[in-house]
Every structure is written in structure tokens, then in C-alpha cells.
Amino acid sequence: MRIRLIAALGVIVALVLGLSACGLSSGPNSVALTIYTSRPKVIAQQVVDAFEAAHPEYKGRVQMLTLGASEVLQRVRAEKNRPQADIWWGGTSQQFGQGVDASLLTPPPAEVIDRVPEQYRGADNLWLGEMRMAEVIFYNNTMLTPEQAPKDWGDLVEPDMQGKILLRDVAASGTMRSIFSALIGRAATETGAPDAGYDFLRALDRNTKDYPANPSDLYLRIQRQEAPVSIWNLQDILVQRSKGAPFTPVMPASGAPVLLDGVGKIKDGPHGETADTFLDFLLQPTTQQMLADKSFQLPTVPLEQPPSWLAEVGLNEMPVDWHTINEFEAGWMDYWVQNIKNRS
Structure with missing residues (x-):
């Protein structure tokens, strides 16, 4: 009887850990999105703050790790069999190309892809150019x-x-x-x-x-x-x-x-739906206009008005x-x- 009880408890613990690892924990303070980024921290945080303001259900639940662009690629590749992040934000076309070759990425929603001109999309739309640097x-x-x-x-x-x-x-x-x-x-x-x-x-x-x-x-x-x-x-x-x-x-x-600086959705990341929501927010013309005006960004998404600093x-x-x-x-x-x- 005691052995069966211990075995049952072991199964329950394993299920709980498995659900947590798959990102299915749903507590109000649980992590809802993990981003690996090589973008400047002040700019990335500005976007995350705006995202959380637009989606209060994610307030305080976005986890962001800032690394060098090559380090992001290395980390996503190392975690391929058990992805820990949802968004790969920042990197060159060469690095994202390596990510495509290694099957690290999955396409974002079609409506997000359609906002980015075709010449700024990666192979099979597996990553998108967010800005030109x-x-x-x-x-x-x-x-x-x-x-x-x-x-x-x-x-x-x-x-x-x-x-x-x-x-x-x-x-x-x-x-x-x-x-x-x-x-x-x-x-x-x-x-x-x-x-x-x-x-x-x-x-x-x-x-x-x-x-x-x-x-x-x-x-x-x-x-x-x-x-x-x-x-x-x-x-x-x-x-x-x-x-x-x-x-x-x-x-x-x-x-x-x-250079073309990109963003992609990590294949089999733990929070796929939230990743889609974030990419939809990031590549909205209003978000990109804010980044152009306040953070000197050259977006790939067409803007209503070019930033004033560009002529200078x-x-x-x-x-x-x-x-x-x-x-x-x-x-x-x-x-x-x-x-x-x-x-x-």
C-alpha cells in the first residue's frame, strides 16, 4: 500500500513539473512570455512596457534576457530539444538564416507576416526583418x-x-x-x-x-x-x-x-500564443512609428510619416x-x- 502511494505521488509530481515545463501553469504571476534579445535594453524595455500596457493580462509576466546577437543564436540552438524562450528578437539575416537551417523557428501569424514587405522576410517567412540598421x-x-x-x-x-x-x-x-x-x-x-x-x-x-x-x-x-x-x-x-x-x-x-535586423518565433517555445500576440504588437505600424520617432529606428513596416531625424x-x-x-x-x-x- 505504501509503495503504491509513493508511486502515485511520484506520478502527480511528474505531471505538475511537466505542465510547468510546457508553460501551462496559469497563476496570475507566472511567466507568460520569455524573450531573448540583442536589442538595446532601454529600447526593448520600452516596447515590453507598451505591450504590457496594451495587454494588462501580461503585466509583470514578460521575462526578457539581453545577450549579444551571436549569443542568442547559440543559446536558442543549445535549447533546441527543450526550448526555454518564445521570441528571438534581434540578429542579422546571417544569424537568422542559421536558425532556419537548424529548424529553430516557426512562422508567426499570416496577418503579421503580411505587414512586412516581402524583400524583408526570411526563408519561408520563418523570421521577419523588423528594422534596417x-x-x-x-x-x-x-x-x-x-x-x-x-x-x-x-x-x-x-x-x-x-x-x-x-x-x-x-x-x-x-x-x-x-x-x-x-x-x-x-x-x-x-x-x-x-x-x-x-x-x-x-x-x-x-x-x-x-x-x-x-x-x-x-x-x-x-x-x-x-x-x-x-x-x-x-x-x-x-x-x-x-x-x-x-x-x-x-x-x-x-x-x-x-543590415536587416530581425525577429522570430522560436519553434515549440513554451508560450506560443503569447508569442503571436507580442509579434502582432511589435509589428503594428503604430509601434514601429513610436520606435522610429523615439528610438531612431528604420522600420521595415511602412510608416505614415518618416521620422524627422532621417533627413539630418x-x-x-x-x-x-x-x-x-x-x-x-x-x-x-x-x-x-x-x-x-x-x-x-
């Missing part, structure tokens, strides 16, 4: 005048820039990997081989003082005047400037790589063959890590 040069305007600041990519490898550059660590950053790959790809298009691109990155490494581990460290060290110059995405630079940072963006004369920036897009980048980025970046970084 221009990658530019920026500098601390208390250290350099506009005349002293670099005007184009080639200026970064001139002798007078030695020791004046800090770059976000490349290996963990989808943004930096894409910028470096675009610069290698531009050289490869002209010569048929990546060697000239490697030579450019070797010269850039010689001028680079250090590689901060994350964007927050990069901003802090530029503001502390450890070095005046860096490269990063325009949106984040403008956000930092709006908060008082002495940053001035420079649109490179030969053009800026413009003067967007100049570098032609980039992203299909070639997707094919060769991993090998190019492995070469950079093994043969260029801190070896110049």
Missing part, C-alpha cells in the same frame, strides 16, 4: 573636431588613427561580424578574393587600441576618452547622443552597410551582396580571429 563611424566630439574626424572607412587605417580606435569585440557581435564581412566582401567583389579585405582589417587592427566586450563598455570607454573613434549602428549612437553622450555619427562617404542623417547605403556574405561570413571571421586580431 545603418553601420557608421562615430567619434567623441570633445576629443576631435569634425575636420579631424574620419570621413570614410579608408580613413580608419591611416597612420594618424593609430591608438585612437576602440571596436566592439567582433566574435560575439552579429553587428560587427556583418560590418567586417561587408568590408571584406566589397574587396572580394573588386578583386575576386578576400585578401584585400583581410589587408584592410589587418591595418585596422594595428590602429585599434582594444576590443571592448559589449556595447555598454564601448560607450563608457569612448566617453572616458580612452580613444575617440569607433564604428557601430546608427540607431544606438543616436540613442546614446540623446542621453547626453558626446557622440557624433559620420555617414561614410563610400556608403554604410545597412543623409543615409548613404553601401552596395552589399548579402547572399555572398551569408555564404562566406563564418570562414572570413574565423580567419580574422585566428590570423588578424591582435597580431598586427
Whole structure:
């Protein structure tokens, strides 16, 4: 009798744990949505707050983890057999392409897909481009005048820039990997081989003082005047400037790589219905207009009115063959890590 009772209790405990693991717990304070994001925390939190205001039933029940874009991909891949998150928010087309190849994603609702122009959708609509990110040069305007600041990519490898550059660590950053790959790809298009691109990155490494581990460290060290110059995405630079940072963006004369930054629904995530609701909210024109106006975002969803700051920036897009980048980025970046970084 005692053995049967213990066995019965074991079954009950297992069922309870199983239901919790599947996201079926329904208490008023239980987690209703888990997001892995590489988006700036202040911007992501602004969206989550607006989502909870629009859907009070989820107030305080959205869990968000901020990581580097490459780290998000690695974590979602590692959790494939037992997904812990529902939304993958932020990452390049290359990273989401790897997610598609690994069967990590499932399509959002059709009405959400239809809001995003077809050229900004991933394979089989398994992920959607939320915004376009221009990658530019920026500098601390208390250290350099506009005349002293670099005007184009080639200026970064001139002798007078030695020791004046800090770059976000490349290996963990989808943004930096894409910028470096675009610069290698531009050289490869002209010569048929990546060697000239490697030579450019070797010269850039010689001028680079250090590689901060994350964007927050990069901003802090530029503001502390450890070095005046860096490269990063325009949106984040403008956000930092709006908060008082002495940053001035420079649109490179030969053009800026413009990346597609995406969002996707994780396959077999624990809260699929809530994930659909969040994606519907995120990709509403009203939400994207708010992000364009307040957070300097370039949405893929068509807006009624372009943001006022866009005319000031003067967007100049570098032609980039992203299909070639997707094919060769991993090998190019492995070469950079093994043969260029801190070896110049």
C-alpha cells in the first residue's frame, strides 16, 4: 500500500513539473512570455512596457534576457530539444538564416507576416526583418573636431588613427561580424578574393587600441576618452547622443552597410500564443512609428510619416551582396580571429 502511494505521488509530481515545463501553469504571476534579445535594453524595455500596457493580462509576466546577437543564436540552438524562450528578437539575416537551417523557428501569424514587405522576410517567412540598421563611424566630439574626424572607412587605417580606435569585440557581435564581412566582401567583389579585405582589417587592427566586450563598455570607454573613434549602428549612437553622450555619427562617404535586423518565433517555445500576440504588437505600424520617432529606428513596416531625424542623417547605403556574405561570413571571421586580431 505504501509503495503504491509513493508511486502515485511520484506520478502527480511528474505531471505538475511537466505542465510547468510546457508553460501551462496559469497563476496570475507566472511567466507568460520569455524573450531573448540583442536589442538595446532601454529600447526593448520600452516596447515590453507598451505591450504590457496594451495587454494588462501580461503585466509583470514578460521575462526578457539581453545577450549579444551571436549569443542568442547559440543559446536558442543549445535549447533546441527543450526550448526555454518564445521570441528571438534581434540578429542579422546571417544569424537568422542559421536558425532556419537548424529548424529553430516557426512562422508567426499570416496577418503579421503580411505587414512586412516581402524583400524583408526570411526563408519561408520563418523570421521577419523588423528594422534596417545603418553601420557608421562615430567619434567623441570633445576629443576631435569634425575636420579631424574620419570621413570614410579608408580613413580608419591611416597612420594618424593609430591608438585612437576602440571596436566592439567582433566574435560575439552579429553587428560587427556583418560590418567586417561587408568590408571584406566589397574587396572580394573588386578583386575576386578576400585578401584585400583581410589587408584592410589587418591595418585596422594595428590602429585599434582594444576590443571592448559589449556595447555598454564601448560607450563608457569612448566617453572616458580612452580613444575617440569607433564604428557601430546608427540607431544606438543616436540613442546614446540623446542621453547626453558626446557622440557624433559620420555617414561614410563610400556608403554604410545597412543590415536587416530581425525577429522570430522560436519553434515549440513554451508560450506560443503569447508569442503571436507580442509579434502582432511589435509589428503594428503604430509601434514601429513610436520606435522610429523615439528610438531612431528604420522600420521595415511602412510608416505614415518618416521620422524627422532621417533627413539630418543623409543615409548613404553601401552596395552589399548579402547572399555572398551569408555564404562566406563564418570562414572570413574565423580567419580574422585566428590570423588578424591582435597580431598586427
